[in-house]
Each structure stands twice: as structure tokens, then as C-alpha cells.
Amino acid sequence: MEQSPLAPQMSGNVLFYKNPEPITPEHHGKLGVKQVAHPYAFVAGSHIIPVTVTEFAPAGLSYPVIFVGEDVKTPLAVMGLRTGDNLYIDANGDFRTDAYVPAFVRRYPFVYANDTESDRMILCVDRSADFVGEDYETPFFVDGKPSDYTNQAMQFCNDFETERQRTTSFMALLAELDLLDRREANFTPRNPDGSAGQPQKIADYWAVSEEKLAKLSPEKLTELRDNGALGQIYAHMNSLMGWDRLIAIAMDRAQRAPAANA
Template sequence: MAEYQPLNPADHGDGYWHPTTGYRFALDQCAVTLVGGELSAASRHMPVGLARHQGQWSLVAVMSREPGRNVLVDGSGRWRVGYVPSILRGHPFALVAVPGKDRHVLCVEKGSVTADTSGEAFFTSEGELSPRVSRVLKFLTEREKQQIKTQRALKVLDEADILIPWPILKGVYRVDEKKLNALEDGAFLRLRESGVLPLLYAHLVSVGHEGLLDVEAGEASIPDKLDDLFGGSGDDLTFDFH
């Protein structure tokens, strides 16, 4: 598991990092979280389910049926389908919650810090975040805001009692279409008025990609060149939920 440390001038003022050029770091990740704004794009390329952690629901891109494996990355680190989840595009950075406080801090994966001056500096000579790292922080901050909205939306689906375990991967759930179709008019109207239906339907579209996980690494089609580090994957992360 990756070890992250808070980014600060005292520890990283003379440090550098290299922008991601591949996804070998994700080879052992069977699932990662998504936010509502990227679901439309992600649902066209991979199965997306729901998972609950510490009482909160999240969208998850399912990348393998087995823990410790990712069939959407080949051995050379190339992503094999047409969408890369935003959380992976943030590598080697992450926003990490401060225990006991309602805030997050920008962290960097410890193994990605280098003294190699051919890399990107973390900070300017004045001790401010470099322009590129500032872009990273803005990207991850927006993602965190959208994650909160997504959790609220998924709570509505949970309260509608239409979620069932999905055998695709332990701990992952999906919408049961039979339960959805059996909802009384009032219950369905509440879903529509909440604004969650676009998310729900995109999730159902993604279910059809479950078979992708049965293809061995290297056999599926390879997408065009890797996306730019932040942006370029067809999503702006924005998700409007009432």
C-alpha cells in the first residue's frame, strides 16, 4: 500500500517529482473510487458499482474480480480502456483527511519524492506551491467537493432500497432493476426530483461491461496515448445533485 506524507516546504522544499507516464502503480488495485461527474465517461468503458466504507457510499470503478489485481493495466503500465479514473490521474498526490478535523491536506506518495532536478519542483524559491502542483491541488479539491455530492446522491439510492450485492467483487453493490421497476410512483418520483436518475442510469449502462474483467491482460484493445495528467479524459468532475 502506498505511503503518503503531507507536502510542506520544510520537508519537500528541495524535492522533485516526475509526472505520471504510466499506470504500473495501479497494477494491484482492483477498484478505485469515482465521483458523479466522471460516471458518464467511465460507464462507457468499465463496470461501476457502489461500495460502503465507514457508513458512506461511494462509486467504484471495478478493475478486477480479484483483490490485488487490475486487468485494465497491462504489464508495461499502459491503460487498456478509454477512460482513466480521476483518482489515478492525481498520482502521486492525494488529499488526505486530517483525523478528527473537517479538512484535508495535500500529500505526496513517499516513494515519488526525488532529488533528481530533471523532475518537477514541489515548491517555488519563495516556498509557494509550484504552478503545476497548484493545478494538482485545484483538481483534487474539486474532486473532493464532488465526492461529497456523490455520497449524498448514493444515500438516496440506499434509502430507496434498490441496492443488492454484486458478485463481481466482494463488497460491491449494484442497482437491482427488478426493485427499481417495482418502485411505487411516489418513490420513483422522489428519485427523479433528487436528480439522481442520470447517475443511476449511467451505472446500469456500466453493468454491461462486466465481461471486460474476464479478458486477460494484453488481449483487449489499447486506447490512444495516455491522457494528460490532469484533465483530458472527457470529464470536468462536475455533478449536480439537488
């Protein structure tokens, strides 16, 4: 089967992170972060971003939330129609002000890594981040101890890991109930004369089937409602209407490009 253009490109690495290092006072005691004009510029080259299950509702107001993968499926917010082209980051590297910023983005430059020897999670920082360096405004450490900023980052990453595990359980539930179907996102461009052009496939992905959901027993639907899963399912399903919004943004950008280059 042909690989979807939306398949995540994260093999062996974590998206965004080029040089993650376990953060220690010995190696990072003289480092910190500084304010930069465009803190989300690093997202511009990523058209899909992982989201957790509790983000389906807010993310779904801005993006289609889809599932990608075979044995293990990952929830993704779709921010572009082509690999490496994020339609929600402008030419200056700024997020659209009306768009939701996923936690996966907000935790950067920090991330947890597994220490297999000690069987624990270690907080790491991407040393290659543009806003990390010795000319900092906010230090990582104060008197050899984590600063308030670093402690807050650690708590955020702790919370993110909790949500990630919750998301894994949610995806396992969808698989157990066999609620997912393969879908295609398609786009029909317009010819110069206004007629419909040749349809183009944008993506292959997985989504909850409304038909399969409707076939669940009343008892199971009540259970899903009570544990909160049903609300997340509907948030995902409603988000799929965002494909039209995404296409409209892409068309608007394409129309503006010739004018900008004129």
C-alpha cells in the same frame, strides 16, 4: 458471510499511498516530479478503484461500476477478476488507451488528509512515488511558494473532495430509497471439448435493482431525473454489462500468456 474477493483492501490506509507527507516548502522545497515512461504502473496491483458519482458514465464505458460494503457502500470500478491483477494495465505498466482513467488515479501522488487538531484538510504528497524526487523537471515550490503545478494539484484535490461528498450523498439517497440488491458476478468457463465448465463466482456486490426502481412513484422518478440522480443510476446499471467485457479481456490475456512464454 464469505468476504467478496472484490472487497476493498484499504483499512487504515489510502489505496496507492505508501508514505504520504504534508507538503511544505521546508521539507519538500527541493523536490518535484519528473516524467516517467509508465506513470500508471502503480495501478497494476489494484483490481478495483473507487470512483465518484459523476464518473459513473465515463467509467461505465470501460468497467462495471459496482457498490461494495455493508453500512457504508463505496462505488468501485472493477478492472480485474482477481485481487492484485489489473487487466487494464499492460506488462509495461501502461493503461489501455481506450480505457477511462479514474480521478482517484489521476490525483496521485497528491491527497488530502484530515488535520483533526485544526479541523482542516492538508495537502499531502506520497514521498514514495517513483516520479517524486530531487531530480525533478517540475518543482513543488518556487521561491518558497507553491508552483503552478502544486496549485493545480491542490485545485484537483479540492474538486475531488467535492465530488466525494456528492458521492456520499448519492449513496445515502440509494439507501433511503432502498434501491440496492445483492448481486453475484459469475463466469462459466469452457472445457477443452467446448462444453460448459463448472460456473465460478467472481464477486458479491450491490447494485441498483431495476424492479425496485420501477416501483418508485412517478413523482419520485421525476425528482431523480431533475436532480441528475436518475442519469447516474442508469449509467451504473448499464455499466454492469461490462462484466462480459472484463471476462473476455481476462480470457484473451490467458490465451496470450502461453504463446508469450513459449
